[in-house]
Amino acid sequence: MTTVFESELSADEWDEQNFPRAEENEFDRVVERAISRRGFLGGVLAFGSGAAVMGTGVLNLADAAKASVSRFAFQPIPTYTDATVHVPEGYNWKVLASWGDPLVDGVEEFNHETGGLAKDADKVFGENTDGMESFVHQGKQLLAINHEYVNRKLNLPQSENGTPASAEDVLKLQNLQGVVVVEVEEGDAGWEIVKNSPFNRRITHNTPMNITGPAAGHPLLQTAADPSGTQSLGTFNNCGSGKTPWGTYLTCEENFNGYFGATEAAPVARLDGVEAGFKRYGVKDTGHGYDYHKFDERFDVARNPNEPHRAGWIVEIDPTDPNSTPVKRTALGRFKHENAEAVLAPDGRVVVYMGDDERGEFMYRFVSNGVYAPGQSTDGLLDDGTLYVARFNDDQTGEWLALTPETTGMDAASILIFSRIAGSAVGATTMDRPEWISANPNAVEAYCCLTNNKNRGVKPNAGGDDTSVNGPNPRETNNYGQIVRWRPHNEDHAAATFDWDLYVMAGNPAVHEGPKAGSDNVNAGNMFNSPDGMAFDESGLLWIQTDGNDKNEGDFAGMGNNQMLVGDPVTGEIARFLTGPKGSEVTGLTWSSDRRSMFVGIQHPGGNWPDGGKLPRSSVIVIKRDDNGVIG
Numbered sequence: 230m231t232t233v234f235e236s237e238l239s240a241d242e243w244d245e246q247n248f249p250r251a252e253e254n255e256f257d258r259v260v261e262r263a264i265s266r267r268g269f270l271g272g273v274l275a276f277g278s279g280a281a282v283m284g285t286g287v288l289n290l291a292d293a294a295k296a297s298v299s300r301f302a303f304q305p306i307p308t309y310t311d312a313t314v315h316v317p318e319g320y321n322w323k324v325l326a327s328w329g330d331p332l333v334d335g336v337e338e339f340n341h342e343t344g345g346l347a348k349d350a351d352k353v354f355g356e357n358t359d360g361m362e363s364f365v366h367q368g369k370q371l372l373a374i375n376h377e378y379v380n381r382k383l384n385l386p387q388s389e390n391g392t393p394a395s396a397e398d399v400l401k402l403q404n405l406q407g408v409v410v411v412e413v414e415e416g417d418a419g420w421e422i423v424k425n426s427p428f429n430r431r432i433t434h435n436t437p438m439n440i441t442g443p444a445a446g447h448p449l450l451q452t453a454a455d456p457s458g459t460q461s462l463g464t465f466n467n468c469g470s471g472k473t474p475w476g477t478y479l480t481c482e483e484n485f486n487g488y489f490g491a492t493e494a495a496p497v498a499r500l501d502g503v504e505a506g507f508k509r510y511g512v513k514d515t516g517h518g519y520d521y522h523k524f525d526e527r528f529d530v531a532r533n534p535n536e537p538h539r540a541g542w543i544v545e546i547d548p549t550d551p552n553s554t555p556v557k558r559t560a561l562g563r564f565k566h567e568n569a570e571a572v573l574a575p576d577g578r579v580v581v582y583m584g585d586d587e588r589g590e591f592m593y594r595f596v597s598n599g600v601y602a603p604g605q606s607t608d609g610l611l612d613d614g615t616l617y618v619a620r621f622n623d624d625q626t627g628e629w630l631a632l633t634p635e636t637t638g639m640d641a642a643s644i645l646i647f648s649r650i651a652g653s654a655v656g657a658t659t660m661d662r663p664e665w666i667s668a669n670p671n672a673v674e675a676y677c678c679l680t681n682n683k684n685r686g687v688k689p690n691a692g693g694d695d696t697s698v699n700g701p702n703p704r705e706t707n708n709y710g711q712i713v714r715w716r717p718h719n720e721d722h723a724a725a726t727f728d729w730d731l732y733v734m735a736g737n738p739a740v741h742e743g744p745k746a747g748s749d750n751v752n753a754g755n756m757f758n759s760p761d762g763m764a765f766d767e768s769g770l771l772w773i774q775t776d777g778n779d780k781n782e783g784d785f786a787g788m789g790n791n792q793m794l795v796g797d798p799v800t801g802e803i804a805r806f807l808t809g810p811k812g813s814e815v816t817g818l819t820w821s822s823d824r825r826s827m828f829v830g831i832q833h834p835g836g837n838w839p840d841g842g843k844l845p846r847s848s849v850i851v852i853k854r855d856d857n858g859v860i861g
Contacts, residue, residue: 314831323420325850327354328354328355328846328847330422331349331352332411332424335352337349339353344385345384353431359374364472369423371413373470379406383845386844393523399524406433407434440459440559442612443645452527452539464555473571473579476549477546479568479571482565482566489537493531500534505650506538510537544557562616564593579600580594587691588682589682591619591660593619616631621699623700624700632644657694661679661682675715676732679701679712681707682702685705687706703744711748712732712733713732732798733803734748736748740787751803758778759777760773766860774792774815774829810831812836813834820860824860825853
C-alpha cells in the first residue's frame with residue numbers, strides 16, 4: 230500500500246519530488262520489444278486469462294469458459310461511488326473496530342472533537358488498519374492487525390494543519406501506529422473485541438524490539454542509545470503482513486523514511502554508505518510532515534544518522550504471548566516491505582516471498598538454511614539463510630539471484646541493510662511496485678500484485694536502474710497495474726528458476742482498446758485498477774483488493790470506488806465482491822477459524838464513514854453470509 234499524506238502526495242510521489250530521476254526517452258525500443266510484438270504480449274495475456282498448464286500451450290478463453298463452471302458463490306455487484314460498503318445479495322457486513330475504540334476499561338469512547346486523548350493513544354484501536362492475520366490460541370480467536378500510518382489532520386484536529394506542536398502531539402501519533410493484537414468473539418450482537426482480554430496489546434513506535442540475524446550489531450545499526458546495535462524501539466509504517474508455519478505474525482515496515490528529518494544541530498559524522506543509502510531509501514532532512522525529529526531526538530538524522538537503518542525490516546511477533554518481545558529479522562532484508570508470504574519447500578526449508586513497494590524496485594525471497602518441523606524449535610529459522618532477488622526474462626522464464634558478497638561486491642551485513650543497492654548490483658528486474666504476494670494453497674505457484682507505475686519507460690528508479698518495459702511490466706506509464714504469477718520448477722518454492730505469466734492486466738475496456746483495456750479476463754463488469762492486497766482462501770480462490778484512483782472519470786471512468794474482487798486461477802474469471810466507501814482503500818483480509826466470517830480493512834475512508842461523526846475513521850469490518858455458510 231502507499232501511504233496517503235496530508236500533502237496529498239503518495240509516498241512514491243514524495244520520493245520522486247525530493248529525489249528526481251533522470252529522464253529516460255528510449256520509447257521506440259521499449260514499444261518495439263514489448264508492446265508491438267503481438268506474439269509475445271498475446272501469449273502473456275492468454276496465459277493469464279486461461280492457461281491450463283503454464284509453458285505447455287495456451288487455452289483459449291472461450292474454451293476455458295465452456296470447460297468450467299463458476300466457483301463463485303455470489304452474484305457479482307456493480308461499481309459504487311457512494312460513502313458506504315456494498316457486498317452481494319445474501320451477505321452482510323458490520324464494523325468490528327474503528328480507530329479510537331478502547332481496548333481496556335478506563336478509556337473514554339471516541340471523541341470526534343479531539344480525536345482521542347494523547348495519554349490513551351496506546352490503549353485504543355489504532356489508525357489506518359492494513360494487513361492482518363487470524364490466530365487461534367487456547368480456544369480463543371485472536372487477530373493481529375497493522376496500523377500503517379496516521380492522517381495528522383484527523384488525529385490532531387485541534388492543531389494547525391495537523392502539524393505536531395509538542396512532544397505530546399508526536400507521542401500521540403507514534404502510539405496510534407504500529408500493530409494491535411486483540412481477542413475477538415462472536416455473540417448475539419456479532420463479532421466484537423473482548424475488552425480487557427489479557428491478549429489485547431498495542432505495539433507502537435516506542436515498543437522495545439530485538440534485532441537479530443546477520444546485520445545485528447553492525448556499526449550501521451549502532452546508536453548512542455543502543456551501542457550494541459541489537460535493540461531498538463518501535464516498528465514503523467506497518468503495511469502488509471504474513472504468518473509463519475509455527476503461528477507467529479510477520480509485520481512489514483514500508484515507508485519508514487518519512488518519519489525522519491534533520492534539525493540544525495551539528496551533524497554527527499556518518500559512516501560510509503549512509504549518504505547513498507539515504508538517497509536510495511528516500512531519507513531526507515526535511516522529513517515528510519510528521520516532524521518527529523523536532524521533538525524526539527531519535528528521529529533527528531543530524532544527531533542519529535544510523536537510526537533509519539533500524540527501520541525497514543520484517544518484524545516477528547508472537548500474538549499468543551503478550552509479554553514477548555518483537556524481533557526484527559534482518560536476514561529478510563531491508564526495503565519498503567509490502568507483505569511477507571511464508572511457504573515451505575518440499576524439504577522443509579522456509580521460503581518467504583516479499584515485494585518492495587516503490588516504482589521500479591524489486592521482488593525478493595528468503596530461503597532458510599534450516600528446516601521446519603512441527604513441534605521442534607524454530608529459533609534461528611528466519612535468521613540463517615539466503616536472500617534472493619528476482620529476474621524475469623522476456624521468454625516467460627525467471628531466476629532467483631542470490632545476494633551474496635561474491636555476487637554483489639558488498640559485505641553480508643551491508644547486503645541486508647541496503648538490499649536495494651544489492652539488487653541493483655546483480656541486475657534484478659525493475660517492477661511496477663510489487664505489493665502483496667500470495668501463494669496458492671492448492672498448487673505450487675505464487676502471485677504478486679504490481680499495482681501501477683507511471684514512471685515505467687519514463688524514468689529510472691532511485692538507483693538509476695533501467696525501467697523500460699519488460700516481460701511482467703509490459704506497459705509504459707502504467708496507471709492500471711497487473712498481477713504476475715510464477716510456478717517454481719520441480720514444484721519447489723526453493724528452486725532457483727521458475728516460469729511466469731500474467732494472471733491479469735487491469736485496465737478500462739470502456740475507455741480504451743489495446744493494452745490499456747486490460748487482458749481478456751477484464752470487461753466492463755469487473756474492471757478495476759491498482760491491485761494491491763491479495764490473499765488466497767482454502768479453496769484456492771484469489772481475493773484481490775485495490776488501492777487506486779477512484780475519481781471515476783477519464784482513464785478511470787466507470788471504475789467507481791476501490792473494491793475487492795475474487796479470481797479463479799484456473800479459468801481466469803474475476804468478479805467484484807465488495808466496494809468500499811468513497812476515498813478509501815480496501816486492504817487487509819483474513820478469516821475466522823471456521824471460515825464463516827471474513828475480516829476486511831477499510832483504510833482512510835472519506836466523508837463521515839462509518840458512524841456519521843465529524844471525523845472519518847479507518848475500520849475493520851466483518852462480512853458474513855446470511856445463511857452463516859463458509860465464505861470461500
